[in-house]
Amino acid sequence: MSNDAELREEFNRLDDDKDGFITLIEFKTYYSKHGKGNMNDSEIAKKFADIDSDKDGLVTFEEFSQANKH
Ligand SMILES: [Ca+2]
Ligand SMILES: [Ca+2]
Secondary structure (H helix, E strand, C coil): CCCHHHHHHHHHHHCCCCCCCEEHHHHHHHHHHHCHHHCCHHHHHHHHHHHCCCCCCEECHHHHHHHCCC
8 A cells, every 4th residue: 555655765776866857758768767667668658648648748647546546
């Protein structure tokens, strides 16, 4: 179970420049650093697009938390 504080922490790890949005580049940087499952670029891009529900190329905390709630 993720609570909001944990989600916020995860979001901040992904948001490399701390501007409050995660870009695809930050997302890729994170996954290449942490090597989660060795996803390739297109898989990472697909995952990013899934989270970016309004498709503006930026993931907000709101989108991120929606994507992590089931
Ligand atoms: Ca950012
Ligand atoms: Ca978005």
